[in-house]
Amino acid sequence: MTQTAAAVLSLCFAAGAHADDVADGGDSATDAKPAAVQQAAVPMQTVRIKGSAASYDARRDDTASKIVVGSEEIQKYGDTSVNDVLKRLPGITVGGAAGRSGGEIRMRGLGAGYTQILINGERAPAGFSIDNLAPDVIERIEVLRAASAEFSTQSIAGTINIVLKKAVKVAQHEVKISGAKGSKFSSPSASFQLSDKRDGMSYSFSGNAWRYMYNRMTPSTETGTDAAGVPNVDRSATWRDQGRSDGFNLSPRINWTLAGGDTLTSQTFVNLNRFDSNSHSRTTVNVDGDQGPSYDRIDNVFSSHNGYARTDLNWVHKLAEGAKLDLKAGVSKNRNTTDSLQLGANRGAPTSLYRTVQGHSDESGFSTQGKYSVPLTFGTQAEGAEEAPAEHALALGWDAGVTERDDTRVQRELPLPGSLPPDNNDEDFSARATRLALYGQDEWNLTPRWSVYTGVRWEGLQTSIEGDNLERVSQRSSVLSPLFQTLFKLPNKKDQVRVALTRTYKAPSTASLVPRRFTSANNSRLEPDRRGNPRLKPEVALGLDASFEHYWGDGGMLSASASIRRIEDYMHQGLVQEGERWVSTLINDGRAETRGIELEVKFPLRAVMDHAPALDLRASVSRNWSQVDSVPGPDNRLDQQVPLSATLGVDYKSPDGMLSTGSSLSFRNGGLARQSETQSAYTSVRRDLDVYALFKLDAQNSLRFAVSNLLAQDYVTESQYADARGTLNRASVADGETQFRVTVERRF
Numbered sequence: 001m002t003q004t005a006a007a008v009l010s011l012c013f014a015a016g017a018h019a020d021d022v023a024d025g026g027d028s029a030t031d032a033k034p035a036a037v038q039q040a041a042v043p044m045q046t047v048r049i050k051g052s053a054a055s056y057d058a059r060r061d062d063t064a065s066k067i068v069v070g071s072e073e074i075q076k077y078g079d080t081s082v083n084d085v086l087k088r089l090p091g092i093t094v095g096g097a098a099g100r101s102g103g104e105i106r107m108r109g110l111g112a113g114y115t116q117i118l119i120n121g122e123r124a125p126a127g128f129s130i131d132n133l134a135p136d137v138i139e140r141i142e143v144l145r146a147a148s149a150e151f152s153t154q155s156i157a158g159t160i161n162i163v164l165k166k167a168v169k170v171a172q173h174e175v176k177i178s179g180a181k182g183s184k185f186s187s188p189s190a191s192f193q194l195s196d197k198r199d200g201m202s203y204s205f206s207g208n209a210w211r212y213m214y215n216r217m218t219p220s221t222e223t224g225t226d227a228a229g230v231p232n233v234d235r236s237a238t239w240r241d242q243g244r245s246d247g248f249n250l251s252p253r254i255n256w257t258l259a260g261g262d263t264l265t266s267q268t269f270v271n272l273n274r275f276d277s278n279s280h281s282r283t284t285v286n287v288d289g290d291q292g293p294s295y296d297r298i299d300n301v302f303s304s305h306n307g308y309a310r311t312d313l314n315w316v317h318k319l320a321e322g323a324k325l326d327l328k329a330g331v332s333k334n335r336n337t338t339d340s341l342q343l344g345a346n347r348g349a350p351t352s353l354y355r356t357v358q359g360h361s362d363e364s365g366f367s368t369q370g371k372y373s374v375p376l377t378f379g380t381q382a383e384g385a386e387e388a389p390a391e392h393a394l395a396l397g398w399d400a401g402v403t404e405r406d407d408t409r410v411q412r413e414l415p416l417p418g419s420l421p422p423d424n425n426d427e428d429f430s431a432r433a434t435r436l437a438l439y440g441q442d443e444w445n446l447t448p449r450w451s452v453y454t455g456v457r458w459e460g461l462q463t464s465i466e467g468d469n470l471e472r473v474s475q476r477s478s479v480l481s482p483l484f485q486t487l488f489k490l491p492n493k494k495d496q497v498r499v500a501l502t503r504t505y506k507a508p509s510t511a512s513l514v515p516r517r518f519t520s521a522n523n524s525r526l527e528p529d530r531r532g533n534p535r536l537k538p539e540v541a542l543g544l545d546a547s548f549e550h551y552w553g554d555g556g557m558l559s560a561s562a563s564i565r566r567i568e569d570y571m572h573q574g575l576v577q578e579g580e581r582w583v584s585t586l587i588n589d590g591r592a593e594t595r596g597i598e599l600e601v602k603f604p605l606r607a608v609m610d611h612a613p614a615l616d617l618r619a620s621v622s623r624n625w626s627q628v629d630s631v632p633g634p635d636n637r638l639d640q641q642v643p644l645s646a647t648l649g650v651d652y653k654s655p656d657g658m659l660s661t662g663s664s665l666s667f668r669n670g671g672l673a674r675q676s677e678t679q680s681a682y683t684s685v686r687r688d689l690d691v692y693a694l695f696k697l698d699a700q701n702s703l704r705f706a707v708s709n710l711l712a713q714d715y716v717t718e719s720q721y722a723d724a725r726g727t728l729n730r731a732s733v734a735d736g737e738t739q740f741r742v743t744v745e746r747r748f
Helices: 002-023 035-039 082-086
Strands: 041-044 047-050 066-070 092-094 105-107 115-119 138-144 158-164 172-181 185-198 201-225 231-257 263-285 297-318 324-345 353-378 390-413 425-447 450-467 473-489 495-506 529-531 539-552 556-568 571-578 581-588 592-604 615-628 644-653 659-668 671-674 679-683 686-696 701-708 715-723 726-734 739-747
Touching (some): 082 138, 105 158, 231 726
Parallel strands (some): 529 581
Antiparallel strands (some): 041 047, 092 105, 138 158, 172 185, 185 201, 201 231, 231 263, 297 324, 353 390, 390 425, 425 450, 450 473, 473 495, 539 556, 556 592, 592 615, 659 686, 671 679, 679 715, 686 701, 701 739, 715 726
């Protein structure tokens, strides 16, 4: 941990110190801009574009702090999952073991609703995994560290907006065929991209299909002591799991240019996925007096089918004096079915648990957004005055939608000899969530070097849930979010300072509000039943962000930032004992605070060394702290926050452009996190070392090689429970494996 952080810090400060001397000898990108260009501005979402299209840099020029990752960077390593792309970005971590799907995406080390994930500015529905989104259908990824009024303010940690591919200016036809292999998995995939432009119409059609097959074994141990500290639990278990996932997605888009400069855009996204698995768990008791689990042998067969589709229609109407009206409407549909069979037995006896669970959910949604924006100029410029009058980009808008969800779950158990009384239940519920947001924002240049963004957003959410054997749930909440961001460029034209003040929130998910109960086969303090809580309230956070950025040469940048969030009505899992069973449910419990600092540097080696090879270097390190008032310390981190993460990368492109290669190291620290007075969790350090090489055989054909998780590091997790009655610990190890990937690419 310390070696990685020290290396990144050294690289950051050494590069920044040396770069000033080198950059002073030549004009930077800002130096080269004429004064008129520096003062120009056009509205773009929540920020202003300053400068011509050729010189515009969102990271440097937008008042709102934003990182934009383009399609070339996204596809560099030939990844088949967007999670693998995100783990290499500064300040972003992905949970779980390397090479395994389903890891939680975190900014500032926080996930589980703190980090907002959007697709084309919209939240994905429940049941859709962002891990199923292929990088080949993505045009860019926008990382917003501070909230803006146009997007939802359900973004305490920040927002990641994934923008799907649009039509390009020139015709593009591309096909990719890829194969990935590890010691315990294999994954073939294929994708295509077709786009062209004719008269006033352009189109883009992207698609991707994949298959993922795996066969793994995960060992675990469970130990415990009684109140006197005498060992009374000692168990070892193995969990074997094999399965297959098949899926594909399509993303067609059509753009029309209408009379008067209006545009009409239709965009659709379709994703289908099927997953089947077969798992076996075996537990051995190693100490006398340990009664063991309820079932020391459990076999599971599971399958799921998920289909998601969304289509949007967007009309942009140009008005007089640069004003425009942007209207958008969309409908979505998500359907998910699951089937599982669980068999359990104990001490070599015949099967005494035979449980089937069938689930079906159907979700439909409609949304509409509208924005009126207009550039304004207040005051007049006196003859001979150096400062131009203040230019504004004013916008007013709404964001509304309704989602309806029907969910059915049927559980059946056979009354076998030696079994507990059958737990048979039918649970049906219907949910309706209605949201309305109104916002206004204004961004203006007070001077050529000082721009300010102010905004306010009101969001209201009403949720109604009713069903068989369920208490009726009706909840209404609203949050008013005033927002302020400012950018000040220092006179040397290389340094700039940003400050942001925000009010954001985290709303409880619909599933966490439903008071339905999910039973655990081996119920214990570490494996409790789970139940929703209809009385949950949203968390609300006040935030402050500040950063300093230094730019030099051609693409060199050094950034240092700090942030703080103070959170009210913090939500965490509570654990209670009801009769003989343990039950976990989310509860609101007091206040929490999180703080963080982040350093980032990127530059071409030639910016700091004469006659250097064509190497691009980048590095970042993030350190996070947090404290939950209701949980005793030490290690009472918010949402098991990642305390330290870092990235280090290098890329090379040959002078003729026929070879591109590079490597990336992503580091994520682990450690012990206190979840409550009695519960703790431990995760091990994760290190991902990836390399790639792209060979352009000719103008149409390319060959890409990539190796992921070269270190093949194992991933250890541990759950702990301790009270006056004793302790109980469970640890599991996920084997690391190196992945090899080959991709053939052809353009025609």
